[in-house]
Amino acid sequence: MGMFNFFDTHCHIHEPDFPLPAKEALERANNAGVSKLMCVGTSVEDSKNAIKFAEKNNNIWVSAGVHPHAAKDLRSETSLAEFALLIKNKKVKAIGECGLDYFYNHTSKEDQEYALRKQFELAVEYDLPMIFHVREAFDDFWKIYDDYPKVAGVIHSFTATKKELSEALARGLFIGLNGIMTFTKIKEQLDAAREVPLTKLVLETDAPFLTPNPLRGKINEPKNVVLVGDFLSQLRGEHLEQLAIQTTKNAEGLFKV
């Protein structure tokens, strides 16, 4: 594989329990051409960690967010205020990951919707794009999204079908694809991945999760976004160079970095 510039738009390597030495993972990423990274927060506390981590590293930015699993975080006025303050940090270029997860239902639908709406309001106030996590909840998600129609963003870890893809594209959203594509057996997921317009596609690892083939079983890290790109370039019949250039440009445009 030639060396091209990639942007890992979704990773969690800032977490204190990330199972690899982060500094070495960053070196490997740079050596593989993965020169830009978005560290994605999943709670108020975790977003703070992401900021601390990004402040020590160039070319790493933060999406501050509260995942549906942590939705209760924003029910307290104090932690909502604390979260709103984080958004003002220079490293914060997006809000999320946030959304709805009806697969796990770790938190009630009401708490999830409340947390999501609070984050939409902040995105509008600070004119930031959002990183969405939506699992088995698209119908409710679109209803909420359509109350904030101007918000830009990406549906991260997209594994849905052409139907949800066209709903997302109609709203101008980007589609984030990751290692799942390299090992899924679900034809509808690959059909949708093939149809994402290149100008709407961004790449991600979701490290340390979702390690792509052929490294299944290992801990995922940002360098592996190249494997995702390589797989997609073959699936979609595009040159890897073209895919790398355009997806990096898409991410830079979305996050304004």
Ligand SMILES: [Zn+2]
């Ligand atoms: Zn994630």
